[in-house]
Amino acid sequence: MPEPEAPHSDDPAEIAGYTLIGRLGEGGQGTVHLATAADGTKVALKLLRADLVGDAEASQRFVREVALARRVAPFCTAQVLDTGLDGGRPYIVSEYVEGPTLAEVVRNEGPRTGASLHRLAISTVTALTAIHQAGVVHRDFKPSNVLLAADGPRVIDFGVAKALDLTSTLTAGVVGTPAFMAPEQFGDAVPGPSADMFAWAGTMLYAATGRYPFGQDSLPAVIGRILTAEPDAGRIEDPALRALVLDCLAKDPARRPGAGEALDRLLGMSPRATPRPVIGKRTMWIVAAAVTTALALTALALVLRAPATPRVTAASVSPSAKGTIAPSTRSFSVPSTTMRVYEAESDPIKMASYYGGNGVYVRQQGSMTFKRHKEFSHPYVPSPDGTRALALNNYSPDNGPKTVSIIDRPTGTKKVVTVSSERGVWAFAPRWSADGRYGLVTLSLPGASGDAWTKAGYAIVDIARATAREVEVEDAPGGLLRFFWVGDSVGMWAKDGTIRLYDLSGAYQRSLANGNPPEQMDNDPVSPDGTRFVARCALTGTDLCVHPVSGGGGAVTVPFTGERLVGWWDDDHLVVWRPKGDGYEIAVIDLSGERLRVLATTTDKTQGLFHFTRAAI
Missing domain, CATH: 2.130.10.10 (YVTN repeat-like/Quinoprotein amine dehydrogenase)
Known part of the structure; x- marks a missing residue:
C-alpha cells in the first residue's frame, strides 16, 4: 500500500474503536485509512461511501456479504479482520500490507519476466484458490488489487464488488474494472469464479507487457475487444504459462480452468487435459506447497531487485513504454483552421470538437467530418x-x-x-x-x-x-x-x-505539492488511471514533471521546450504542442521527452480551444 498521508481535517479520530492515523488512498468506493486496533496492530480500514449501499437494510446485507471474506484462508491475501457499520456507513478492516501495487511496480520498473513472473502467477492464483474455496468471488481482480509485499504478493479487496452488486442502488448490475472484466460481466449472467480467472489472466498479461490486455482507449472499444478479440500473449516466454493464460481468457466461462487446476498446471503437477479438480484437502496441500515455494523465491528476488518504492526518475521509465504507439493510418483537414490531423483507429484519444471563433465544430459520430454549431461557446x-x-x-x-x-x-x-x-x-x-x-x-x-x-x-x-x-x-x-x-x-x-x-x-x-501550472493546457493534468498528474517542474521553467496523486514517491522529469500541453495520451505518454519548422505540431511523447508520433500540424499558433476525447467517436 502507498505511504500514508496525514488525516484530513474532516476525518474522524476513530471508527468503531480503530484509531485513524493517516490516509492510504481515496477512490470511487470510499476512503482507505491506516489505523491501529486496540492492541496497537496496524490495520487498513476502508470506509465506504454511504450512498453506495442505499438504506439501512442494504447496509446490513453488505456487511453480511463482506463477512464471508473472513473465511478466506490467509494464503497470499490481505486477511479481512472485521466489518460493520459506523454511523450507517459500512467499513472493512483488513490486514495492513506494506508494499506497492503491481500496477505501480510495472509502471515504474517495467514488466515482469522469467522467474519473477512465474512467482507472481503462482502466488496470485494461490490467493484465488483460497478465495474460491471460501465460497467468495473476487469480481474485481486487477493489478492495483495485488500488493507486492516483502514476504510475497497479496491480493486485496476480495468480495467487496459482489457485496456492492447485491446491495447498491447505483451500480446497475455491473461492478468491476472494465479493462479486466470477463465477457459475461457485461451481460445478464451472474459472474462466478471463472470471471476471476479471466481477470487473473489479463493481469498476468499486464504484468508481462506493461499494457492493458484489451487496450485502454474508449470504453466501448475495450468492451468490444473483450467480447470478440483475442489478446496477444507472445511476450510471455514460458510456453506453459502462456498456454494457461490463453485458456483462462476463453470467451466461454465453461472452458476456463478453475483456480485449483491452474495452480496444478503452474506447479507442473497436472497435464493440460486434466479435468478441473474439486477444491479440497489435496488442493490445499498444493496451496501450502505453492506458498512455501513462492515465499522462498520471493525472498531471493528481494535481494536482487530494487526497493519496493524507488524514486522514479526519467531514466527509470520502462523501456516498454517506448515504441508502442501505432502509426497513423488516415488524415484529414480541420475546417476553418490550418490544422491537419493524423490518427489511427486504435488511438486512445481522438479530436472530438474545437472552437473556431464563429462557433463550435463537432465531429460527427463515426466520421472525420465536423459540423458547426453556432449555439455553443x-x-x-x-x-x-x-x-x-x-x-x-x-x-x-x-x-x-x-x-x-x-x-x-x-x-x-x-x-x-x-x-x-x-x-x-x-x-x-x-x-x-x-x-x-x-x-x-x-x-x-x-x-x-x-x-x-x-x-x-x-x-x-x-x-x-x-x-x-x-x-x-x-x-x-x-x-x-x-x-x-x-x-x-x-x-x-x-x-x-x-x-x-x-x-x-x-x-x-x-x-x-509541485502543482506549477503549464503555460497553457487544453485537457486535464491527471492521468487516465487517476494515479499521477503532470505539471511544470518549476513555476518559470518549461520542463514537465509527473508526480503521484497520492503525494508519495518521486517525480519523473520530462524534458520539454514548448509552452502548450494538450494532456495525457495514455498512462505513460503525454500529448504536447510545440514548434516545428515554420509551424507547429501536436505530438505524442514518452516520459523521457522522446517524440513518438505526430497527431496534428498547423501553421497558426493561435488555433482555438479544442478537445480530445477518450469516448467513442
Whole structure:
C-alpha cells in the first residue's frame, strides 16, 4: 500500500474503536485509512461511501456479504479482520500490507519476466484458490488489487464488488474494472469464479507487457475487444504459462480452468487435459506447497531487485513504454483552421470538437467530418461512455444565465441546465466525472484587466436530475485556468504552486505539492488511471514533471521546450504542442521527452480551444 498521508481535517479520530492515523488512498468506493486496533496492530480500514449501499437494510446485507471474506484462508491475501457499520456507513478492516501495487511496480520498473513472473502467477492464483474455496468471488481482480509485499504478493479487496452488486442502488448490475472484466460481466449472467480467472489472466498479461490486455482507449472499444478479440500473449516466454493464460481468457466461462487446476498446471503437477479438480484437502496441500515455494523465491528476488518504492526518475521509465504507439493510418483537414490531423483507429484519444471563433465544430459520430454549431461557446465534450455530451451555450458575461446542454448523442435531444446567473461571470471548460454522474463547469469573475480572477468557483451538474449547484472557492488562482476532476474531488491550480482539492460542496480537502501550472493546457493534468498528474517542474521553467496523486514517491522529469500541453495520451505518454519548422505540431511523447508520433500540424499558433476525447467517436 502507498505511504500514508496525514488525516484530513474532516476525518474522524476513530471508527468503531480503530484509531485513524493517516490516509492510504481515496477512490470511487470510499476512503482507505491506516489505523491501529486496540492492541496497537496496524490495520487498513476502508470506509465506504454511504450512498453506495442505499438504506439501512442494504447496509446490513453488505456487511453480511463482506463477512464471508473472513473465511478466506490467509494464503497470499490481505486477511479481512472485521466489518460493520459506523454511523450507517459500512467499513472493512483488513490486514495492513506494506508494499506497492503491481500496477505501480510495472509502471515504474517495467514488466515482469522469467522467474519473477512465474512467482507472481503462482502466488496470485494461490490467493484465488483460497478465495474460491471460501465460497467468495473476487469480481474485481486487477493489478492495483495485488500488493507486492516483502514476504510475497497479496491480493486485496476480495468480495467487496459482489457485496456492492447485491446491495447498491447505483451500480446497475455491473461492478468491476472494465479493462479486466470477463465477457459475461457485461451481460445478464451472474459472474462466478471463472470471471476471476479471466481477470487473473489479463493481469498476468499486464504484468508481462506493461499494457492493458484489451487496450485502454474508449470504453466501448475495450468492451468490444473483450467480447470478440483475442489478446496477444507472445511476450510471455514460458510456453506453459502462456498456454494457461490463453485458456483462462476463453470467451466461454465453461472452458476456463478453475483456480485449483491452474495452480496444478503452474506447479507442473497436472497435464493440460486434466479435468478441473474439486477444491479440497489435496488442493490445499498444493496451496501450502505453492506458498512455501513462492515465499522462498520471493525472498531471493528481494535481494536482487530494487526497493519496493524507488524514486522514479526519467531514466527509470520502462523501456516498454517506448515504441508502442501505432502509426497513423488516415488524415484529414480541420475546417476553418490550418490544422491537419493524423490518427489511427486504435488511438486512445481522438479530436472530438474545437472552437473556431464563429462557433463550435463537432465531429460527427463515426466520421472525420465536423459540423458547426453556432449555439455553443466552448468545445463539445462527450461522456466517458460516449452516449452523451456537455456543451456550454452561447451567453453574454454581463447579462443572462450561463447554461450547459446535456446532449443525447444518438438523437441530438438536449436538456438545458443553468450553471450561473451572476452578472459578469464567465463559464467554460465543461468536464465529466469518471463515472459519468456529474458534470463540472468552471466559473470565474475576471478583474478589470481580464487576466486574473477576483472570484473563482465551479458548478456541479447532476446529470440524472438535470440540475446544477454553483460553488465558490476561497482562494482564486492567478490566471484563467480551468477546474478539473481528481478522482471524486475537484482540482484547481493555486497561486502557491499547489493543486488544491475540494469536495463537491466546495469544502477544501488537501493540496498536492509541485502543482506549477503549464503555460497553457487544453485537457486535464491527471492521468487516465487517476494515479499521477503532470505539471511544470518549476513555476518559470518549461520542463514537465509527473508526480503521484497520492503525494508519495518521486517525480519523473520530462524534458520539454514548448509552452502548450494538450494532456495525457495514455498512462505513460503525454500529448504536447510545440514548434516545428515554420509551424507547429501536436505530438505524442514518452516520459523521457522522446517524440513518438505526430497527431496534428498547423501553421497558426493561435488555433482555438479544442478537445480530445477518450469516448467513442
